[in-house]
Amino acid sequence: MTYIIKIQENIALAPFTTLKIGGNARFFVRAENEAEALEAFNFARENSFSLFILGGGSNILVSDKGFDGLVLQIAIKGISTSGENSEKVHIAAGAGEDWDEFVNFCVEKNFQGIECLSGIPGFVGGTPVQNVGAYGQEVSETIVSVRCLDRKTGEIFEMSNSECKFSYRKSIFNTTALERFVVLKVEYALNVAQNPKIIYSDLQKYFNEKTPTLKETREAVLAIRAAKSMVIDENDVNSKSVGSFFKNPIVSKEVFCQVEEISRKLKIIEENQTLPFYKIDENIKIPAAWLIENSGFHKGFKKGNAGLSTNHALAIINYSNATAAEILDLKNEIQNRVKSQFGILLMPEPVFVGFE
Numbered sequence: 001m002t003y004i005i006k007i008q009e010n011i012a013l014a015p016f017t018t019l020k021i022g023g024n025a026r027f028f029v030r031a032e033n034e035a036e037a038l039e040a041f042n043f044a045r046e047n048s049f050s051l052f053i054l055g056g057g058s059n060i061l062v063s064d065k066g067f068d069g070l071v072l073q074i075a076i077k078g079i080s081t082s083g084e085n086s087e088k089v090h091i092a093a094g095a096g097e098d099w100d101e102f103v104n105f106c107v108e109k110n111f112q113g114i115e116c117l118s119g120i121p122g123f124v125g126g127t128p129v130q131n132v133g134a135y136g137q138e139v140s141e142t143i144v145s146v147r148c149l150d151r152k153t154g155e156i157f158e159m160s161n162s163e164c165k166f167s168y169r170k171s172i173f174n175t176t177a178l179e180r181f182v183v184l185k186v187e188y189a190l191n192v193a194q195n196p197k198i199i200y201s202d203l204q205k206y207f208n209e210k211t212p213t214l215k216e217t218r219e220a221v222l223a224i225r226a227a228k229s230m231v232i233d234e235n236d237v238n239s240k241s242v243g244s245f246f247k248n249p250i251v252s253k254e255v256f257c258q259v260e261e262i263s264r265k266l267k268i269i270e271e272n273q274t275l276p277f278y279k280i281d282e283n284i285k286i287p288a289a290w291l292i293e294n295s296g297f298h299k300g301f302k303k304g305n306a307g308l309s310t311n312h313a314l315a316i317i318n319y320s321n322a323t324a325a326e327i328l329d330l331k332n333e334i335q336n337r338v339k340s341q342f343g344i345l346l347m348p349e350p351v352f353v354g355f356e
Contacts, residue, residue, distance in 0.1 A: 005029050005039050013062045013071065013353075016054060018121055018232060019318050020240055021327065022062025023354065025052075025071035032075050032096070034156060034184055037149055041182070044070040051151070052353055053182050055095070056122035058232075059130065059242050063354035064324045074125050076184055079105060084192065090144060092187040095125025099132075107214045111190035113142040116197060118218040119225040121232045121243070125183040129173040130349070131166045135221055136200035139188075140166035147185035156184065168280065169247050169349065228312040238309040240318040245331065246288040246346040248278075256284040259342050266341075268294050288346055289314040295337040306330045324355075 011028035014020050027049065031037035044051040050069030054060075076094035079102065083090045089111055093102050103118050116135035117127075126132070127139045128146045143166075145158045159181070165172045173181055196217035198204060206220045225231045229238030251259070256277065263269045278285040292313045293299070300310040305322035307330070309315035316330055331348060339345050 003039060003043055005031070005036050005043070007040075007043065007070075011071070013054075013057075013066060016073070017057035017060055017062060018240065019061060019242055019327070021064075021318055021322060021324050023064050023066025025067045025069075027070040028073070029070060030073045030075050032077070034076065034149070037072065037074060037076070037182060037184060038154070038156070040070065040072045041149060041151060041154065044072070045154075055126040056099070058121035059126060059349065060351045060353050061242065061324055061327055063352070065354060067354040072182075074123070074182065074184065076125075078185075081109075087192055088189055089192055090187055090189050092185055093124045094185055095123060095183045097124040099124055099127060103218065106190060107218045110193050110214060112192070112194040112196060112214055113137070113188065113190040114139065115214045115217045116200070116203070116221055118221040119231045124186055128164055128166075128171055128183060128186055130169050131171050133169070135203055135224075136197055138166070138168075140164070140171075142188040142190055144187045144189045146181075146183055146187075149182040149184055151180050151182060168250060168285075174351075229309050229315065230312065237319060238311055238315065238317055241309060241315040242350040244288070244314045244349055245316040246292070246314060246334075247349050248285050248288045249291075249344050249346060250280050250283050250285045251344065252283055255344075256286065259286065259344065262342055263294070286344070291338050291342055291344060291346065292334055295334070295341050297334060297337070303330045303333070 008028040011025045013022040013025050029040040031040055052067055052071050054071050054073040075096035077096050078094040081089055081091045099120055099122050100118060102124055103114050107115050116137040120132060120134060128143055131138055131140045143161050145160055146164060147158050149156050195211055196214050198207060202224050203220060229236055230243055233239045260275050263275060264271060276287050276290055297308060297313060299308055299313050301308045302319060304326045305320045306326040307317060307319050309317050316327055335346050
């Protein structure tokens with residue numbers, strides 16, 4: 001069969017990732033519209049090739065042997081607004097739009113709702129998959145619908161917010177329907193000319209009770225993230241990461257008390273002190289970075305060519321030509337140590353590509 005799309009072979013995947021790690025894709029297609037995405041999907045299905053959907057590459061670890069199938073990069077662009085009134089505006093963006101540029105676009109238009117998500121690398125299409133969140137905001141708060149390609153049926157349709165089944169760093173896209181849907185476009189409902197959401201402690205300390213503008217909030221978030229090397233900078237080795245490698249564990253009050261008691265016995269905290277925590281409904285979120293550092297892994301810790309960022313213990317980085325195997329080795333060591341000491345298994349955030 002003749003295909004209109006350009007199908008490339010044996011393409012290195014490392015340059016497409018923020019970790020700069022990984023082998024080659026057997027086949028590679030960059031789709032700039034829905035028709036190309038559908039044709040690439042059909043190419044993979046008709047030839048029984050495994051299919052991996054690539055966005056901005058900011059949340060993946062590619063194996064050293066690469067991916068023996070088709071890697072499809074969704075590069076669909078376009079931003080449009082509709083239904084704007086004095087309170088709300090609907091704004092849709094192609095899955096291939098750069099996320100931070102999209103946030104900046106919204107802030108410049110004085111649209112409120114995603115300003116605290118500034119500086120997060122990757123594409124728009126990746127945001128609903130993980131229910132991306134930071135500094136007190138999550139995209140699930142503003143997403144209206146997600147336009148998808150169903151890999152099971154080949155149909156293109158729109159999924160509502162409730163159908164996406166969002167929860168902390170989860171959605172239908174990375175849980176019950178893992179690898180079934182390809183995100184093509186996302187529509188958000190943002191507030192018009194409202195104050196930014198300043199509920200996260202880092203931002204509250206930064207502004208010290210001042211009410212900032214959306215632009216000032218974005219600038220603050222970028223500054224805070226940059227101080228932790230959580231903004232992509234080619235000159236900063238600390239940014240050769242996937243950002244936070246582990247999810248902050250959400251536990252019951254009972255488990256939290258057990259971790260607190262362990263910490264007191266180990267003299268990590270005093271009898272009158274408590275662990276850092278955030279309430280999530282009836283449960284409690286413990287900072288994974290705190291667990292990691294108090295299990296013996298300091299900022300700047302190195303193991304071979306992999307290690308932890310000198311600015312943030314939650315980021316595993318590629319110090320110097322690290323392999324995927326080295327990243328996994330350090331990940332496993334951290335998980336085992338935290339589990340042994342605190343009884344909590346840290347769950348990784350990135351998607352693992354090309355591993356058995």
